[in-house]
Amino acid sequence: MIQTQSYSVEARRKFLEQMLTIRRAEEQVIHFATDHKDLIRGHYHVYIGQEASGIGACAALAPDDYVFTTHRNHGHVIARGGELGPVLAEIIGRTTGYNRGRGGTFHVIAPHLGILQTSGVVGGCMPLAAGAAFSIRKRGTTQVSLVFFGDGVLEEGAFYEAINMASLWQLPVVFVCENNGVARELRKSGQCPTSSLAAKQLTDIPNAFSIPSVIVDGADMLAVASAMADAVSMVRRGAGPVFVETRITRWPGNAGTFPVLIGGDYRLEWALSPGSAPQELQEWLQHSDPVALFIRSLVADRVMTKPDVEAMDAQIHQAVGEAARFALESPAPKAEFALDHIFA
């Protein structure tokens, strides 16, 4: 069982602010895709419903730690301190994006934040994360290398090659597996097999490599933050790699191939009274939406009032709106610069 640390009022407010920022930013990404023609043309993946996981993890990191992530990276980049303007601009391919429009939604990278790669290839970042950790060990610093990935990565051989080396050489890697297809009753404990993996419990796999692991309810903001703080500090102390499985119940809007804003943009009333939301969202809002769960707990603990939350949300809306305008007004790269940045 995870001992939840006690978090100050300030810390908790900060968490909510980050959660709402990611939530509203991802809604904006969906609007980019649905309200504009050809702005986001390919597939894209949003982090709605998973906010607590990325925020909890990044909160435990120091500024010079490394982060690796996947095609579902927007939430991680923002949680790590990515600014909304360059993030949104990158997603729509503008020169003011973090990758000058070359990466796009699958590949938002921000080396100044330690985000060294986001891969479109499932499992692609695992060896990279181990390599960064190897470099840390060689240089003798106290940095850690944290890698986010989904449950599907455990089907790829590259994962095994990376964790074997991480364990063998006691590399400072924090493996964060965001298992996002979990039924709500199983988020805190219990076996959680997937249909393509014969292992009944994902953590059995790192355990076979003598890598300590922990399972945490990915919808519980403070539980994730605590678990991640413990994991990161263990790794930073030189205890070798650690594996954290955050269990998340999928947001109903992510059930299909493309995300759908069921019922439109998120309403704060839904968080406080799930019954007021569209039918398909109610159960998720009641039991699994990290934002709703956190808002209800903050209000119940009298850390924030409903008007406080509304005011915070309004400010975030404004910030996201400004960032969206910035992105839309930013220029697209010019064709004559197409061959830049390939070689040194």
Add this chain to the structure above:
Amino acid sequence: MADETDALYRDMLQRMLLIRCFEERVIELCHRKQLEGLVHVGIGQEGVAVGIAAALASGDYLYGTHRSHGHFLARGTDPGRLMAELAGKDTGLCRGRGGSMHIVDADRRLMTATGIVGGTIPLALGTALAAGENGDVVAVYFGDGASNTGSLHECLNMAALWKLPVVLVCENNGYAEFTPMSAHTVVSHVSVHGQPYGIPAQIVDGNDTLAVLEAGRAAVARARGGGGPTIVECLTYRLRGHYVGDPAAYRKAGEVAEWRDKDPVRRFTALLQQRGTLAANEVEAIEAAARARVEDAVSFMTESPWPAPRSVADYVYA
């Protein structure tokens, strides 16, 4: 029946001796430059090759590694055609195209060896997927070195997920090329990797031929009965270097001597004498017979023609 068992054991010893003589002769031929190329011999691992071979039925399939001469001889591959293949002669198993690391004896369902570490494991799974419908079992060899390839884990997952009739034989000889196991992985035994997927394992003394046979039979029966994969981890040792010519300076002093004391050929010979299956004076005869077969193989190889140079691009397409 005691007679049947005696006959089986004698046959097994004959195969072990054939492998030992063959491999020693191969080393000699390499030193004399009568054989060229990169060759890996399995001296010291005969117990595994023969124990597993005897556990399989005639219709079962086998996949090897880069060190598979013994795997094939144990299943009855003609030593002459194997020697000719190593030399690159047209009469070789693969008409000189495969060489030591890529031997194939399809008539005996010895599907292929490979130069890619762990490379035959997915092939074996695919064959099991196909052949399992007929009640056939597929055995595949891999070493402790292969246990770190991503592909092994992908295959452990799929073999368990689909309950494939496959026997995964790990020849754990403690080295991945020049690197001892303690320096290439953290697990104590390779079969630990099967645990998260619920794959049962049997860890055996790979130099105890009968122990290998017993474990092999249990695994084959499980596979044939629809019980899915088993890992049979055979702890053994290669008494020579990784490849012919490897001075193996990376080994600890005394290690080779320690394992020579556990030589599987000597142990099985002694066991059969103890059992009364073999009389003392028969041992020499069996050994001589093995050497004679190997000499015949060498003659066959030497007298065989080379492939015609203009056939260089044959067998690329159907």
Add this chain to the structure above:
Amino acid sequence: MTQMRYVDGLRRAIELEMERDQRVIVLGEDVSVGGPFGITAGLLERFGDRRVINTPISEDSIMGLATGAALAGKRPIVEIMFVDFITLAMSQLVNHTAKLRFMSGGQLNVPMVIRVQQGAGGGWGAHHSQSLEAWFHHVPGLKVVAPSNAADALGLLRAAIRDEDPVLFIEHRGLHFRRDEVADPDAIPELGTAKIVRAGKDLTIVTYLKPVWDALAAAAELAARGISAEVIDLRSLSPLDMGTVLRSVERTSRALVVHEAVLQGGLGAEIAARIQEAAFDWLDAPVHRIGAPFAPIAASPVLEQAFVPNAWTIVAGVEQMLGLAPAAGLRAGDARHVT
């Protein structure tokens, strides 16, 4: 005359062959629910889970598994979702699938089809947009096929499934929903044959996959300027049907090779070399090539557009070849791809 979409041609080919031959099986990620483009939709329900196998995300092992099944008598069709991910399966594909017949001296047979889709357009970024056919053209033991239209998607896939050698079957994502007339839905062309899709006399444009349509559009535009371009759809990238190409060049005396893949080391280089080796005396000008710049594919639409050759690129290329003034309507930067 039937009208059919490219994806329907693919699906129909698989259905027909699975019906005809019990040994044909389908493997890949998400194939049981149709895959990302719906091509395998309905197959599981029709043929059952012994023949339609949904795999975990394990490309290297999936490739090896399909190969091993082929060795034991099945005829697998393995789907790799994006050609970019075939990189994970290279060892099995190149070292085993392509070479087992040879290494075994003819004892082993690997009758399997590896289906991939490739192509840029859509802004999917550098890991989902590459064109890698040149790598596989370079591997002895593999055949490589690339249909540009629904009829060939149908006929050539059936031919590939029936072929005794491993075939890499390359589909283009941008062609999925095009509708074509299919004159003879039962036709099964021979692998290794190209097709002249537009007759002409002033130059030969050799191409494949989506650029075939760009070339046809360019040819129509050029015709208005009095230039008659012959367009050849290669259909098969290994082996190459150089006979058709050379006979055409004999008649036209000029050749231009167009592909979406990067120009450097692309198939255009091989084809140009072969044309000039065999038809030097017939050529009135060097063989030209059009391909993408030597860069990964950016996600940004403007940059992606700058990479991918299109009909205007081809028009500009031809005009350059013939020393003509550029046509009106050409965009700046369209001529950048031409050698």
